[in-house]
Amino acid sequence: MRRVRPGTTASRGAGSRAAGEERALSSVTTGDRCQGGAEPRDLPRLWHVTLSVSGAPAPVAEVRRSLEQLAHDHPFLLTSRYADDHAEIRYWEEARDLHDAAAVALRLWGEHRQTAGLPPWEIVGLEVIDRATYHQRVAAGYGPVPATPVGVHPF
Numbered sequence: 032m033r034r035v036r037p038g039t040t041a042s043r044g045a046g047s048r049a050a051g052e053e054r055a056l057s058s059v060t061t062g063d064r065c066q067g068g069a070e071p072r073d074l075p076r077l078w079h080v081t082l083s084v085s086g087a088p089a090p091v092a093e094v095r096r097s098l099e100q101l102a103h104d105h106p107f108l109l110t111s112r113y114a115d116d117h118a119e120i121r122y123w124e125e126a127r128d129l130h131d132a133a134a135v136a137l138r139l140w141g142e143h144r145q146t147a148g149l150p151p152w153e154i155v156g157l158e159v160i161d162r163a164t165y166h167q168r169v170a171a172g173y174g175p176v177p178a179t180p181v182g183v184h185p186f
Contacts, residue, residue, distance in 0.1 A: 074127070075126055075127055078123065079165040080121065080122055081156070082136050085116055085117035085155050086152030087152075090115070091115050093150070098120075098149075102182070108120060109123065110184065113183065140152070
């Protein structure tokens with residue numbers, strides 16, 4: 032069974048395109064607006080991500096070095112806090128929706144384990160909130176504490 036996005040039809044044959052020919056994408060010209068002034072849903076938005084990992088104790092100096100390497104490789108990281116058996120990473124992700132932002136976050140630790148030398152810990156927590164919610168929480172004095180100075184810090 033083939034899954035098809037709602038509102039589209041499945042194409043089983045060659046259709047109107049030759050083999051290997053890509054479908055032309057339609058675009059919106061600069062300055063065009065959505066009806067009613069609403070923003071299109073497919074535009075990327077900013078999401079605040081907090082990823083928590085933990086596992087068997089590792090030398091603190093190695094944990095710090097690996098988190099610093101991850102931050103160097105990916106400067107989008109705001110802050111990392113760590114101990115010998117757990118860490119928390121906070122950053123902003125640009126994604127179309129929460130599902131996309133969460134999917135990227137859930138791959139982050141595993142995909143960079145080798146290149147950054149991260150400990151073989153598992154993801155034990157994930158929070159993804161939109162920008163407005165983040166700022167609302169901070170203004171109300173609850174929610175994620177604003178990132179301690181940007182960088183890698185012990186708990």
